[in-house]
Amino acid sequence: MRQILPPHWTQKVRNFFLDLDARIDxxxxxxGKGLRELYERYSTFMDRFYVGRWMRWVFIEPLSEAATIGLGGMILMLTLAIPAFRETADEDWLKKSDLAVTFLDRYGTPIGSRGIKHNDSIPLEDFPDNLIKATLATEDRRFYDHFGIDFPGLARALVTNAQAGGVRQGGSSITQQLAxxxxxxxERTIERKVKEAFLAIWLETRLTKNEILKLYLDRAYMGGGTFGVDGAAHFYFNKSVRDVNLxxxxxxxxxxxxxxxxxxHINLPAARARANVVLDNLVDAGFMTEGQxxxxxxxxxxxxxxxxxxxxxxxxxxxxxxxxxxxxTFPKSYNERVFVVRTSIDMNVQHAAEDAIENQLRQFGRDxxxxxxxxxxxxxxxxxxAMVGGRDYGxxxxxxxxxxxxxxxxxxxxxxYTTALLNGFTPTSKIVDGPICIGNWCPQNYGHSYSGLITLTQAITNSINVIPVKLSIAIGQREQPKAPNPAKIGRAKIVEVARRFGLTAPLPDTPSMPIGSDEVTVIxxxxxxxxxxxxxxxxxPHAVLEVRTGAGDLVWRWDRDGPKPRQAIxxxxxxxxxxxxxxxxxxxxxxxAAxxxxxxxxxxxxxxxxxxxxFVGYTGNFTCAVWYGNxxxxxTNRMTGGSLPAQTWHDIMITAHQGVEVKELSGVGMGQKLPQANVVANTAPRVLETKPGPPPVLTKRGADILVRVEKLLDDAAKTNEKTTGKATLNEPAKTGKPESSSALAFPENYVAAAGPNGTTASVPRKN
Known part of the structure; x- marks a missing residue:
C-alpha cells in the first residue's frame, strides 16, 4: 500500500495565494456587477426627467452651469472671507480703544499727537443737519439704501473716472471706509479691498445705519493729527461741531x-475749492437748493x-x-491704550534741519x-x-x-574699507589705482583717470571707485586663497560687516555693490x-525714550528696556x-562740511x-545723513555729495553743536580751527559753487515774517479806512496792496538787501 506524504510548505504557500486571488477576483x-445594477437603476430613474431638443439648451444646461459656477463662487467667497473675518476675532472690537499717543520732545515739551482719542459724547442727533447731508452727498448718497457695498455707486464712479481719465470719484461706501x-x-492692495468689502457686510449685520454713520464721523482722520469731526471742528475753527455753519x-x-x-491750515485755497465741490454735491444730490x-x-x-x-x-x-x-511687546494683561511718550527730538535741531533743506532747495534746487x-x-x-522726510509734508x-x-x-x-582693515589692511596700505574688470563690468573713477600706487587713506579721501572693487577681490583671496571667485567671497564679507553696523536693507550681491549700487535708507x-x-x-535707531500712561505711570524706558549697544568692530x-x-x-x-x-x-x-x-558724517557728539534727489x-544736474548735501550737513550741525560740549573723536582728536577769509587778503571767499547761482531769495522764515507783516498792515489799513473813510499811504483803496515793499519794517534779526530789478528782500543779519 502506497503512503501519502503531507504537502511541502511551498505548496501550502502557493495554495494560499491562489485562494486569495480567487477571493479578490x-x-x-x-x-462591478452591483455598481452596474445601481447605475442602470439610476439611469432608469433619471430617464423620467429627460428633457431633449430645445428645452435642454434653453433651461437645463444654463441651470446646470449656473449651479456649478455658483458652487465654485461660494467656495471662493468663503476662502476670501476667512482672512477678513479673522480681523474681527476680538469680541471687544467696538469698545477697544485705538492707540492714542501724546508726544513730548527730549525736554518734556509737547510737540504733537497721533492716534485716535475717542469722543463719543456727542450723540448723532446733535450733529448739524447740514454736516450730515454734506457727508452723505459727498461720500455715500445711497448710504441708507445699500447693504454695505453700493454697486450702483461703484459703477457710477468707474464710469466717471474712465471719462475723466483719472480718479475723480471713489467707489467705497461709508461702511467700507469705517471697516x-x-x-x-x-495700503492700496486687492487683498485689503476684498477684506474691506466682507467687513462692510459684516458691520451691516451687527450695527444699525445710524451707529455706522456715528462711528464714521467720530473716528475718521481729519488732518492736523485730529480724528473725528468734533476734534477737527475744534482744531480748524475753535468751536464744537454742534456750532459749525454750512x-x-x-x-x-x-x-x-x-x-x-x-x-x-496747510492749503486754504485747496480746502475752499474742495468745500465748493461739496456744496455742488449737496445740490446735485437734491439735499439743498442752489439758493440755500x-x-x-x-x-x-x-x-x-x-x-x-x-x-x-x-x-x-x-x-x-x-x-x-x-x-x-507689552504684557497682554496690559489694557492701557493712551500714552504720553517722551522722544529724543531736539526742536532746535529739527527746525535747523527743515530750514537748511528748504533754503538750499529754494536757492539751488532749480539749478x-x-x-x-x-x-x-x-x-x-x-x-x-531730527528727521526731515521730504520738502513738504502737506x-x-x-x-x-x-x-x-x-x-x-x-x-x-x-x-x-572697514572690512579691509578687519582683514589685515591698514590705512597706509598701498594698492594700485588702475583698470579692473569683473566679467563685462569695468568700474571707472570720477574723471576717468587713475592715480597709480596710493594708500587706502588717499583712496577714500578722493573717493576712488576702483580701489573698493579691488579690495573686495583681495578680501576674498585672503579669506579663501584658492577660491575661483574671490570677489564674490569678498562681497559676502562686506555685507556681513554692514549687517553688524545695523543695515537691514537687502544688499543683493552684485559686482558694483562695493561702490554703493545697493539701496539703503537714510535713517x-x-x-x-x-x-x-x-x-x-x-x-x-529709535525715537522713543520714555513711555508713560495718561496717569503718569512709567511703562517703558529706553535705557532700561531697549536693546543695548553691541560691539560690531x-x-x-x-x-x-x-x-x-x-x-x-x-x-x-x-x-x-568742515x-x-x-x-x-x-x-x-x-x-x-x-x-x-x-553726505553722511559724524562728530564726537552726533551723526547725520543728508540725501538729495528726485x-x-x-x-539731477551734476549734483555731487560734496555740494548741497555737504553744505546742508554743515548748516545743520552748526546748530546741533550750539550749547553742547564738543567731545573728542577717537582717531581724529579735537578738530582744527578753519582759516578765516579775512585773515589773508588774497584768500577767496568760501562759496557754495564755482558757477554763479540764482538771484538771492528769501528764506522760509523770512517769507513767513513778511507775510505776517503784510497781514498786519492790511488789517491796520482796513481799520483806519473804517474809522476815517480814507486809505492809508501804503494801501490804496483801489488795489488793497502796498505800493512798495520798501515801506515794510524788517525784524531786528533781518536787514534789507537789494534784490533783482530794484526789489528789496530781507536777509539774516550777520553777527
Missing amino acids: STLFSS KNLFLNN SEAAMLAGLFKAPTKYAP VFGARRNPAVAVDRRDENSPNYYLDYAFDEMRKLVD YHATQAATVVSDLDGGIR ASQFNRAVDAYRQPGSSFKPYV EHAVAYATFPNRGKAVT PANIAADMAGMMSHVVSEGTARR LDGIPTAGKTGTTNAYRDAW DDYSP
Missing part, C-alpha cells in the same frame, strides 16, 4: 477724501491760522510707528534739477534728534528718510555711521576709520547719472 466581479478705519490699514460743514466734509491735502448754498459760496469758512504751529510730522509718524510696535531731500540727525546712542506724507531705498554711492565705501545709513565715533559699538578699527574719513572733510570731497574747531569725519556719495547725492529717479 470574486469581490471585484461582485462589486478700513476699524480693522485695516491704508460753509464750515462743507469744508469738514471735504476732508474725508484727502485730509492732509485739503487741510485748511449761495451764502456759503459767498462766505467761505475761515480757519484758525496755525502756520506757526509747525509740528515735526515726519518725525511723529516715525515715532508713532515705533510706538505701535512697542505696544505689542541742480533737485526737488526732494531727506536728513536724519542722531545721537551716538541711536536716538533720533504735499507728500511719504517719509523719504525712513521708507525710501536709494543708492548710497560712495558713502557705502566706509563699510568696504539706517545715518545711525550705522555712529559705530565709528562709538568706538566700534553699533546702536539701534574693534575700537582700534573704528579709530582708524575715523582718521581716514576725517581727511574726506579736511582735504577731500566734503570740504564744505566745522570750525569741531572734529568731523564722513563720506560723500554720488550715484550714476547723478540721481542721488549724499522721487521719480530722474537725474
Whole structure:
C-alpha cells in the first residue's frame, strides 16, 4: 500500500495565494456587477426627467452651469472671507480703544499727537443737519439704501473716472471706509479691498445705519493729527461741531477724501475749492437748493491760522510707528491704550534741519534739477534728534528718510574699507589705482583717470571707485586663497560687516555693490555711521525714550528696556576709520562740511547719472545723513555729495553743536580751527559753487515774517479806512496792496538787501 506524504510548505504557500486571488477576483466581479445594477437603476430613474431638443439648451444646461459656477463662487467667497473675518476675532472690537499717543520732545515739551482719542459724547442727533447731508452727498448718497457695498455707486464712479481719465470719484461706501478705519490699514492692495468689502457686510449685520454713520464721523482722520469731526471742528475753527455753519460743514466734509491735502491750515485755497465741490454735491444730490448754498459760496469758512504751529510730522509718524510696535511687546494683561511718550527730538535741531533743506532747495534746487531731500540727525546712542522726510509734508506724507531705498554711492565705501582693515589692511596700505574688470563690468573713477600706487587713506579721501572693487577681490583671496571667485567671497564679507553696523536693507550681491549700487535708507545709513565715533559699538535707531500712561505711570524706558549697544568692530578699527574719513572733510570731497574747531569725519556719495547725492558724517557728539534727489529717479544736474548735501550737513550741525560740549573723536582728536577769509587778503571767499547761482531769495522764515507783516498792515489799513473813510499811504483803496515793499519794517534779526530789478528782500543779519 502506497503512503501519502503531507504537502511541502511551498505548496501550502502557493495554495494560499491562489485562494486569495480567487477571493479578490470574486469581490471585484461582485462589486462591478452591483455598481452596474445601481447605475442602470439610476439611469432608469433619471430617464423620467429627460428633457431633449430645445428645452435642454434653453433651461437645463444654463441651470446646470449656473449651479456649478455658483458652487465654485461660494467656495471662493468663503476662502476670501476667512482672512477678513479673522480681523474681527476680538469680541471687544467696538469698545477697544485705538492707540492714542501724546508726544513730548527730549525736554518734556509737547510737540504733537497721533492716534485716535475717542469722543463719543456727542450723540448723532446733535450733529448739524447740514454736516450730515454734506457727508452723505459727498461720500455715500445711497448710504441708507445699500447693504454695505453700493454697486450702483461703484459703477457710477468707474464710469466717471474712465471719462475723466483719472480718479475723480471713489467707489467705497461709508461702511467700507469705517471697516478700513476699524480693522485695516491704508495700503492700496486687492487683498485689503476684498477684506474691506466682507467687513462692510459684516458691520451691516451687527450695527444699525445710524451707529455706522456715528462711528464714521467720530473716528475718521481729519488732518492736523485730529480724528473725528468734533476734534477737527475744534482744531480748524475753535468751536464744537454742534456750532459749525454750512460753509464750515462743507469744508469738514471735504476732508474725508484727502485730509492732509485739503487741510485748511496747510492749503486754504485747496480746502475752499474742495468745500465748493461739496456744496455742488449737496445740490446735485437734491439735499439743498442752489439758493440755500449761495451764502456759503459767498462766505467761505475761515480757519484758525496755525502756520506757526509747525509740528515735526515726519518725525511723529516715525515715532508713532515705533510706538505701535512697542505696544505689542507689552504684557497682554496690559489694557492701557493712551500714552504720553517722551522722544529724543531736539526742536532746535529739527527746525535747523527743515530750514537748511528748504533754503538750499529754494536757492539751488532749480539749478541742480533737485526737488526732494531727506536728513536724519542722531545721537551716538541711536536716538533720533531730527528727521526731515521730504520738502513738504502737506504735499507728500511719504517719509523719504525712513521708507525710501536709494543708492548710497560712495558713502557705502566706509563699510568696504572697514572690512579691509578687519582683514589685515591698514590705512597706509598701498594698492594700485588702475583698470579692473569683473566679467563685462569695468568700474571707472570720477574723471576717468587713475592715480597709480596710493594708500587706502588717499583712496577714500578722493573717493576712488576702483580701489573698493579691488579690495573686495583681495578680501576674498585672503579669506579663501584658492577660491575661483574671490570677489564674490569678498562681497559676502562686506555685507556681513554692514549687517553688524545695523543695515537691514537687502544688499543683493552684485559686482558694483562695493561702490554703493545697493539701496539703503537714510535713517539706517545715518545711525550705522555712529559705530565709528562709538568706538566700534553699533546702536539701534529709535525715537522713543520714555513711555508713560495718561496717569503718569512709567511703562517703558529706553535705557532700561531697549536693546543695548553691541560691539560690531574693534575700537582700534573704528579709530582708524575715523582718521581716514576725517581727511574726506579736511582735504577731500566734503570740504564744505568742515566745522570750525569741531572734529568731523564722513563720506560723500554720488550715484550714476547723478540721481542721488549724499553726505553722511559724524562728530564726537552726533551723526547725520543728508540725501538729495528726485522721487521719480530722474537725474539731477551734476549734483555731487560734496555740494548741497555737504553744505546742508554743515548748516545743520552748526546748530546741533550750539550749547553742547564738543567731545573728542577717537582717531581724529579735537578738530582744527578753519582759516578765516579775512585773515589773508588774497584768500577767496568760501562759496557754495564755482558757477554763479540764482538771484538771492528769501528764506522760509523770512517769507513767513513778511507775510505776517503784510497781514498786519492790511488789517491796520482796513481799520483806519473804517474809522476815517480814507486809505492809508501804503494801501490804496483801489488795489488793497502796498505800493512798495520798501515801506515794510524788517525784524531786528533781518536787514534789507537789494534784490533783482530794484526789489528789496530781507536777509539774516550777520553777527
